[in-house]
Amino acid sequence: MGASLKDVAQLAGVSVKTVSNVVNNYPHVTPAMRERVQRAIDELGYRPNLTARHLRKGRTGIIALAVPELGNPYFAELAGAVIDAAARHDYTVLLDHTAGLREKEVLVSQGFRAHVIDGLILSPIELEADDLLGRPGDAPLVLLGEREYDAPYDHIAIDNVAAARTAIRHLAGFGRRRIAFLGARREMARQPAHLRLRGWREELTAAGLPHDDSLVAATDAYGRWDGAAAMNALLDRGAEPDAVFAYNDLMALGAIRALVERGLRVPQDVSVVGFDDVEEGRFSTVALTTVSPDKQAIARLAVERVVARLSGAPQLQPERIHPGYTLVARESTAPRTG
Amino acid sequence: MGASLKDVAQLAGVSVKTVSNVVNNYPHVTPAMRERVQRAIDELGYRPNLTARHLRKGRTGIIALAVPELGNPYFAELAGAVIDAAARHDYTVLLDHTAGLREKEVLVSQGFRAHVIDGLILSPIELEADDLLGRPGDAPLVLLGEREYDAPYDHIAIDNVAAARTAIRHLAGFGRRRIAFLGARREMARQPAHLRLRGWREELTAAGLPHDDSLVAATDAYGRWDGAAAMNALLDRGAEPDAVFAYNDLMALGAIRALVERGLRVPQDVSVVGFDDVEEGRFSTVALTTVSPDKQAIARLAVERVVARLSGAPQLQPERIHPGYTLVARESTAPRTG
DNA sequence: CTGAAAGCGCTAACAG
DNA sequence: CTGTTAGCGCTTTCAG
Numbered sequence: 001m002g003a004s005l006k007d008v009a010q011l012a013g014v015s016v017k018t019v020s021n022v023v024n025n026y027p028h029v030t031p032a033m034r035e036r037v038q039r040a041i042d043e044l045g046y047r048p049n050l051t052a053r054h055l056r057k058g059r060t061g062i063i064a065l066a067v068p069e070l071g072n073p074y075f076a077e078l079a080g081a082v083i084d085a086a087a088r089h090d091y092t093v094l095l096d097h098t099a100g101l102r103e104k105e106v107l108v109s110q111g112f113r114a115h116v117i118d119g120l121i122l123s124p125i126e127l128e129a130d131d132l133l134g135r136p137g138d139a140p141l142v143l144l145g146e147r148e149y150d151a152p153y154d155h156i157a158i159d160n161v162a163a164a165r166t167a168i169r170h171l172a173g174f175g176r177r178r179i180a181f182l183g184a185r186r187e188m189a190r191q192p193a194h195l196r197l198r199g200w201r202e203e204l205t206a207a208g209l210p211h212d213d214s215l216v217a218a219t220d221a222y223g224r225w226d227g228a229a230a231m232n233a234l235l236d237r238g239a240e241p242d243a244v245f246a247y248n249d250l251m252a253l254g255a256i257r258a259l260v261e262r263g264l265r266v267p268q269d270v271s272v273v274g275f276d277d278v279e280e281g282r283f284s285t286v287a288l289t290t291v292s293p294d295k296q297a298i299a300r301l302a303v304e305r306v307v308a309r310l311s312g313a314p315q316l317q318p319e320r321i322h323p324g325y326t327l328v329a330r331e332s333t334a335p336r337t338g
Numbered sequence: 339m340g341a342s343l344k345d346v347a348q349l350a351g352v353s354v355k356t357v358s359n360v361v362n363n364y365p366h367v368t369p370a371m372r373e374r375v376q377r378a379i380d381e382l383g384y385r386p387n388l389t390a391r392h393l394r395k396g397r398t399g400i401i402a403l404a405v406p407e408l409g410n411p412y413f414a415e416l417a418g419a420v421i422d423a424a425a426r427h428d429y430t431v432l433l434d435h436t437a438g439l440r441e442k443e444v445l446v447s448q449g450f451r452a453h454v455i456d457g458l459i460l461s462p463i464e465l466e467a468d469d470l471l472g473r474p475g476d477a478p479l480v481l482l483g484e485r486e487y488d489a490p491y492d493h494i495a496i497d498n499v500a501a502a503r504t505a506i507r508h509l510a511g512f513g514r515r516r517i518a519f520l521g522a523r524r525e526m527a528r529q530p531a532h533l534r535l536r537g538w539r540e541e542l543t544a545a546g547l548p549h550d551d552s553l554v555a556a557t558d559a560y561g562r563w564d565g566a567a568a569m570n571a572l573l574d575r576g577a578e579p580d581a582v583f584a585y586n587d588l589m590a591l592g593a594i595r596a597l598v599e600r601g602l603r604v605p606q607d608v609s610v611v612g613f614d615d616v617e618e619g620r621f622s623t624v625a626l627t628t629v630s631p632d633k634q635a636i637a638r639l640a641v642e643r644v645v646a647r648l649s650g651a652p653q654l655q656p657e658r659i660h661p662g663y664t665l666v667a668r669e670s671t672a673p674r675t676g
Numbered sequence: 677c678t679g680a681a682a683g684c685g686c687t688a689a690c691a692g
Numbered sequence: 693c694t695g696t697t698a699g700c701g702c703t704t705t706c707a708g
Contacts, residue, residue: 002452002453002474002475002476004700004701004702005701005702005703006701006702014678014679015678015679015680016679016680016701016702016703017678017679017680017703017704018677018678018679020702020703020704021677021678024703028677028678029677029678030677030678033677033678045474047449047452047453047474047475048452048701048702049393049452049453049700049701049702050451050452050453050454050702051389051392051393051398051453051454051700051701051702052393052453052684052700052701052702052703053701053702053703054389054392054393054454054684054702055387055389055390055392055393055684055685055686055700055701055702056683056684056701056702056703056704057684057702057703058684060389060454062432062454069418070408070414070415070417070418070421071411071414071415071418071617073409073411073414073618076408076409076411076414076417077408077409079408079414079433080407080408080409080435083408083433083434083435092432092434092450092451093432093433093434094400094430094431094432094433095417095421095431095432095433096421096430096431097418097421111385112430113388113430114340114385114386114387114388115340115385115387115388115389115390115685116388116389116392116398116400136340136383136385137340137385138340223617224617224618224620224621225621228621253618253621253622254621256623257621257622257623260623279409279561279562280411280562280591280618282562283562283563283566283591283592283595284591284595284622284623285594285595285598285622285623285624286623342684342685342686343685343686343687344685344686352694352695353694353695353696354685354686354687354695354696355687355688355694355695355696356693356694356695358686358687358688359693359694361686362687366693366694367693367694368693368694371693371694386685386686387684387685387686388686389684389685389686390684390685390686390687390700391685391686391687392686392700393684393685393686393700393701393702394685394686394687394688394699394700395686395687395700396700453701
């Protein structure tokens with residue numbers, strides 16, 4: 001087993017306090033003393049037991065991040081950014097995924113691993129506002145993503161309505177008139193995509209285009225397969241869209257695949273816009289036009305918010321923060337006569 | 339602050355031990371007692387302090403996973419599988435990424451967060467065998483991936499040479515004769531890709547094909563961009579390959595993009611095989627033929643190995659374990675006259 | 677500037 | 693079946 005502070009103290013012939021001072025770079029230690037203690041530390045290969053330190057200080061330096069699905073590159077890329085942002089504040093990240101299951105999201109939001117995580121960043125899909133009531137413990141929670149809650153927690157998400165409108169405007173600007181939406185939910189009760197759907201509706205109205213409900217395709221999940229299936233369903237029922245706005249890039253990519261398989265040309269026959277700007281969209285054979293949320297900013301803000309509440313300003317007012325986004329036009333969108 | 343065992347004991351009018359027994363489902367407690375204690379627990383909203391438990395037991399139930407890059411879907415998908423596998427053993431995963439930097443890999447392998455992680459799963463890129471000497475602490479380490487070390491640690495990786503040979507055989511079987519390899523390293527000293535490169539060479543020899551070194555393209559990293567750049571470099575210098583075997587799917591996808599941009603047809607003019615079977619390859623417009631390592635098995639075996647050493651069998655012999663793989667033929671490979 | 681002692685919250689002997 | 697007590701390894705008053 002590892003050596004303890006006491007062992008080091010004994011070997012160096014000093015008290016544990018002195019050793020502790022050295023280990024923690026306490027300023028007022030004579031160089032001679034420091035030297036002597038350091039030698040003992042090296043000799044024993046002493047490494048401070050962080051668990052003990054945590055117990056004593058009530059802090060662990062660990063924050064948890066829970067995303068729906070690491071297989072979705074958006075969340076993988078975001079997780080990477082969060083890990084980096086956390087490292088800049090000397091925090092480590094405990095990662096979990098919820099598969100977008102409410103049950104799992106509740107579990108996580110209620111603070112799994114009590115006292116081992118100092119704070120929590122959660123990107124919910126199915127979670128309901130009620131689930132957030134009476135969270136035990138005092139680990140700060142920061143919410144990410146499109147779902148909005150009437151709960152006293154920081155929420156970080158780009159302005160989804162405005163972003164969606166930008167996408168629709170882009171398509172309408174190319175003369176597209178039958179713009180489909182991919183990724184609504186079957187039961188309107190829980191509608192994770194409702195802001196983007198609202199943006200779709202609002203912008204169509206503003207552009208004087210009808211928002212034909214037959215152009216809205218529902219899905220159960222948000223992967224490539226779901227995008228392809230929704231696209232096929234839409235086409236099968238004769239919706240004849242000349243453009244598609246998908247809930248996310250994965251679905252958009254799936255949709256493109258489905259379109260190409262049916263002999264439709266992208267972007268000429270059907271233009272496609274995604275959402276997320278995952279790297280894969282840049283390199284797909286038809287490079288994907290997409291709404292690009294500033295992932296770095298999202299990650300940075302989320303971590304900063306947790307850290308701020310952890311040190312110094314625990315009583316900050318909960319805020320809704322909207323990081324930036326841009327529309328990145330690539331090959332999957334073009335004017336009608338391509 | 340949260341209530342402690344002692345608070346609960348006081349409220350229930352029993353000793354801490356009794357409360358502890360209830361919390362830990364110790365079998366021999368009278369139902370009446372359990373009921374009484376439970377009521378006190380609920381009333382106070384008591385939640386055991388895991389940090390304290392960890393200190394006491396010397397175990398935290400946390401294992402660390404370090405991969406090069408979460409932006410690479412292979413590692414993201416693998417991380418997801420590891421998290422699931424760990425959860426099945428009641429372990430939580432602390433995730434870190436190394437960017438494939440030796441310095442970071444060394445740091446991780448030396449056991450960052452001493453005593454808070456019970457075990458470590460590491461997928462190294464640049465790490466050298468020397469770096470593994472004299473690891474402090476006793477947290478078991480399991481290595482993942484192509485790099486092999488003469489060090490007493492479990493190593494889990496598919497048979498990369500055989501897998502690469504399968505890919506080349508597949509291409510040769512389609513009559514391809516100038517099969518390029520994308521993803522060697524410039525300095526041969528550190529050659530992460532050496533096993534797959536060896537497989538390429540061996541199988542070409544076996545097939546009676548020349549292994550023309552002008553068909554080997556070096557890269558500095560393994561992303562989509564690197565694949566595209568390597569492909570372009572190869573083409574620019576007039577290598578004229580009729581097939582490409584890439585170090586991984588990302589590079590293969592980048593290569594396809596580069597080929598298409600230059601007006602070459604995939605698979606007719608140039609067939610492409612990747613490695614990893616990331617989901618994106620299934621949905622790309624030219625669906626990617628690839629070597630598919632059994633990620634679930636890799637994740638499961640890695641976790642099982644760590645857990646086994648943690649409980650019961652710490653003195654297991656280090657082993658090299660080869661999970662299965664398959665070649666998945668999709669659209670990016672075909673006979674010459676397409 | 678350094679030492680002694682208390683205690684973070686929990687579990688595990690050991691009694692009873 | 694339940695209570696008492698010691699101590700995991702560290703930091704932190706409080707003295708000196």
